[in-house]
Amino acid sequence: MNGVHDMGGMQGFGTVCPEENEPVFHHVWEGRMLALQRAMGFTGAWNIDASRAAQEQLPPADYLAASYYKRWALGMTFNLLRSGLVDPIEIEAGHAISPPAKVARVMRGTDVLRAFTRGKFSRDTGTKPSFCVGDTVRARRMNPDTHTRLPRYARGCVGQIEAVRGCHVLPDTNSLGTGENPQWLYTVVFSGQALWGQSADPTLKVSIEAFEPYLESA
Template structure:
């Protein structure tokens, strides 16, 4: 979807100021949010989680820190999945009238769940494009989740690498199944994206799914 999260090429957002020796977490609660997210029963669909971040109202999105966004996403996923109620989130206390279900992920199973290998790679038919093909990113305005940035739509690039077929996030995020498609690394010249004032030798590489692309 088109939203404030899609900031590529935007001006006026302030400087990027790397922090020397930046800690993994600036506050203890951030580490807890990270752990809760990884151990949550909602963890199975990364695309649905990304879409929840996109649905945060723009003013709130810009105000929030990184892990505040994570916490908001987790709360919304838990609500949507029926794992908690709005009153339980507001009070921080379990409703004593609610039945106590068997935990979806008991504490003893967390380590195995977090370290078990998983992959979004799938098997489908042959790819439509090959290395060296010139392609154009389609001009689309999706209302739902997408991994096609606005700044690249309508721009021409060159296929540099094939990654095989992967779960298609635009459908998967909305519970519509996996619908795997081939995924490509596409190189876009900086001047193609940003105009003649961009450095001539610079470029951007994006991993883009086949439905986003057409032959140029």
């Protein structure tokens, strides 16, 4: 969706402010939130694309006003309610009231290390990629009102296929729970001027990781 999360190229957010010797967490609750997210992810109640989609559907003002981990809490609340694992009255009360729903599995101590390998998203489909390295492609103009990983700044722009990364789970359908629908994934590189116009830095190149349905021949 064309949400405020799709920030590439927006202006007015000011300078980047690195923090010296930044702690892993600034507050104890941030660590708890991260751990809750990981542990709920392990239950299989929803996938990582649905986690991202839940944050993206927050009203833009709420998205921007919330700190990073507060946004996680808001997104998780949305998914807990949608999946029926928690009732609205329980969120209000801050306690469990109704009996639990069934989840596929619960993370226990011995699962922690195993669960901390980044997930594998490539799938063997036996299909052939439509594009090869060096091909000129255009990122499609598309404006789905659901989750997608084609950023707005690239839509309609012409670039080159730089690498073919295999077939990967398509976030657009996976986030909706309508299937992994694996698609060929490419690194597509654009000149700064293709994205930003003639006044762009001539030394700039930007790449996106684009699924085949995001691309057309140019």
